[in-house]
Amino acid sequence: MNEILGILSENAKATPAEIAALLGRSEEEVARKTKGMEEAGIIKKYITLIDWEKLEGSYVFAVLELKVALQRKTGYDSVAERIARFSEVDSVRLISGDYDLQVTVKGKSMKEVAFFVAEKIATLEGIQSACTHFVLKTYKEHGVVLEDKQKPKRLVISP
Amino acid sequence: MKQKQGLKEVYAWNPEAHLSSKVRAMPPSGIRKFFDLVANMNDAISLGVGEPDFITPWHVREACIYALESGTTHYTSNKGMPELREKIAEDIRDDLGLAYDHEEQILITTGVSEAVDLAFRATVNPGDEVLIPEPCYVAYIPDAELAGGRARSVPTRLSDEFKIRPEDLLAAVTPKTKTLVLSYPNNPTGAVMTRQDLEEIADVVVEKDLLVVSDEVYCKLSYRGKHSSFAQLEGMQDRTVILNGLSKSHAMTGWRIGYALGSEPIISAMTKVHQYTMLCAPVMAQVAALEALHKGKDEMLRMRREYNLRRRFFVSGLNRIGLNTFEPGGAFYAFPSVKSTGLSSQEFAERLLKEQKVAVVPGNVFGECGEGFLRCSYATSREELIEALDRMENFLSSLK
Numbered sequence: 001m002n003e004i005l006g007i008l009s010e011n012a013k014a015t016p017a018e019i020a021a022l023l024g025r026s027e028e029e030v031a032r033k034t035k036g037m038e039e040a041g042i043i044k045k046y047i048t049l050i051d052w053e054k055l056e057g058s059y060v061f062a063v064l065e066l067k068v069a070l071q072r073k074t075g076y077d078s079v080a081e082r083i084a085r086f087s088e089v090d091s092v093r094l095i096s097g098d099y100d101l102q103v104t105v106k107g108k109s110m111k112e113v114a115f116f117v118a119e120k121i122a123t124l125e126g127i128q129s130a131c132t133h134f135v136l137k138t139y140k141e142h143g144v145v146l147e148d149k150q151k152p153k154r155l156v157i158s159p
Numbered sequence: 160m161k162q163k164q165g166l167k168e169v170y171a172w173n174p175e176a177h178l179s180s181k182v183r184a185m186p187p188s189g190i191r192k193f194f195d196l197v198a199n200m201n202d203a204i205s206l207g208v209g210e211p212d213f214i215t216p217w218h219v220r221e222a223c224i225y226a227l228e229s230g231t232t233h234y235t236s237n238k239g240m241p242e243l244r245e246k247i248a249e250d251i252r253d254d255l256g257l258a259y260d261h262e263e264q265i266l267i268t269t270g271v272s273e274a275v276d277l278a279f280r281a282t283v284n285p286g287d288e289v290l291i292p293e294p295c296y297v298a299y300i301p302d303a304e305l306a307g308g309r310a311r312s313v314p315t316r317l318s319d320e321f322k323i324r325p326e327d328l329l330a331a332v333t334p335k336t337k338t339l340v341l342s343y344p345n346n347p348t349g350a351v352m353t354r355q356d357l358e359e360i361a362d363v364v365v366e367k368d369l370l371v372v373s374d375e376v377y378c379k380l381s382y383r384g385k386h387s388s389f390a391q392l393e394g395m396q397d398r399t400v401i402l403n404g405l406s407k408s409h410a411m412t413g414w415r416i417g418y419a420l421g422s423e424p425i426i427s428a429m430t431k432v433h434q435y436t437m438l439c440a441p442v443m444a445q446v447a448a449l450e451a452l453h454k455g456k457d458e459m460l461r462m463r464r465e466y467n468l469r470r471r472f473f474v475s476g477l478n479r480i481g482l483n484t485f486e487p488g489g490a491f492y493a494f495p496s497v498k499s500t501g502l503s504s505q506e507f508a509e510r511l512l513k514e515q516k517v518a519v520v521p522g523n524v525f526g527e528c529g530e531g532f533l534r535c536s537y538a539t540s541r542e543e544l545i546e547a548l549d550r551m552e553n554f555l556s557s558l559k
Contacts, residue, residue: 007468021472022541152214157194157207157518159297159346 012046051146059106061135062113066101067128079126088116188297189524203516204547206535211410216458222450223443235442237434239267243449255388263423266430269440271376271404271417278372278400279306281428287337292323293526296346314528320485321350328363339369344377347525347534348494349487354387361392371399377490379408382467397422408459409451414444466491469537473544480552491538498531500558515550
């Protein structure tokens with residue numbers, strides 16, 4: 001894998017100077033390559049991974065399973081793109097298996113999310129069925145285990 | 160009353176008087192002193208750790224748990240599980256291009272530490288001399304002497320990037336010299352020896368008819384091209400006992416799995432000692448090792464990549480703050496010189512710990528020629544390494 005992306009995917013705050021020191025390359029080269037990947041749309045955004053459960057009264061999340069009735073001329077893309085426009089929608093994926101689109105939705109309360117799905121998503125043309133699953137607890141996100149566990153201890157000095 | 164006192168005198172017993180003179184004369188490890196100093200400090204950053212900061216990959220731990228659940232709790236054959244020896248033979252064939260018969264030429268040990276001890280005990284006669292290039296891991300000299308041998312140091316130097324020079328070997332050889340210990344990639348310096356470097360000392364080895372005990376436990380952590388073993392040199396396979404293990408490569412220090420590869424007579428002799436002392440390496444750790452060798456390559460490469468990233472910025476960081484550090488080609492240690500400060504290794508390390516709470520190991524504990532250097536392990540998180548560099552820089556400017 002691209003070494004610069006490897007570092008940035010672990011820490012979006014890594015500066016070109018830090019990345020350059022880790023890779024033994026020049027800061028200019030790292031900055032240039034990073035900019036190139038931003039322009040090429042490989043790097044979309046630098047985000048922060050937040051454990052929302054630590055904040056009181058923050059968000060509730062739901063996973064939607066949507067079945068889509070395909071119509072002539074319009075494939076999955078047009079439905080998916082419509083759904084993606086809503087700011088409440090966090091992610092949209094076309095998947096294999098029993099249903100077609102997997103959507104994650106973010107809202108202030110369960111009621112808000114439920115109404116959003118009922119009013120805006122389920123009623124879209126082409127949506128055959130919508131099943132909502134509320135997220136009760138997130139254990140791991142983006143490769144990071146969210147629960148803070150104590151690190152096992154090493155000897156402070158060893159040969 | 161009188162009688163009771165008399166009994167006490169009769170049964171008075173001094174355990175000290177019963178210690179063997181060999182063990183009594185053995186100095187305690189210089190690392191121990193630092194351990195005690197650091198252990199009492201909560202917010203110290205330790206660059207003194209000689210083991211990976213990674214936890215053993217989950218799939219390896221899971222394989223061990225499954226083995227325990229299935230009741231894998233018995234002795235294995237003295238030499239270790241045949242499947243594990245077969246897998247090691249296969250990997251050595253791929254890595255070094257050398258063939259070892261897993262029935263006769265491979266022994267699984269309880270860590271490389273046991274393998275070092277066995278190699279000496281199986282080959283050293285009283286008074287035989289063992290050449291030990293320094294700076295080096297702290298166990299070789301005591302192990303050689305416990306086996307009845309006499310350790311003779313061979314100095315290595317910063318100007319040679321801590322590689323062994325043939326003339327230094329020749330100068331240390333006597334008619335009693337029997338064995339040469341090699342330990343590359345090296346703890347504590349991080350030095351590596353290329354095939355060409357090894358060829359330069361091979362003539363001395365052949366001329367003086369030495370056995371080579373080569374501890375290659377850091378071989379997977381080589382950052383400048385593939386690791387070379389002395390056993391790969393033409394005609395040197397039978398003359399060499401390779402010692403290796405999974406501790407450093409697969410983050411498995413606490414499991415204690417090592418192995419020895421060599422000619423049949425030497426491995427048989429080592430197995431004899433092993434069967435009367437250790438019997439066999441722990442079975443659950445052997446199962447874990449087998450899983451690690453079969454499926455742990457990606458994790459191993461991931462850890463190596465991370466060490467390599469740290470190595471680059473940490474070594475350049477040490478040079479930037481004014482500690483002259485050569486580029487280590489392997490292991491996870493940097494070996495900066497503190498000679499420009501006018502302090503001894505010990506003084507520097509003690510003051511750095513007291514004044515800035517950074518623990519390093521003074522180079523002199525790894526041999527006299529390690530004086531003037533520090534061993535800094537970069538097997539610790541990047542954040543801690545950055546903080547340690549800042550604190551070391553503060554310490555250096557306080558000296559001016």
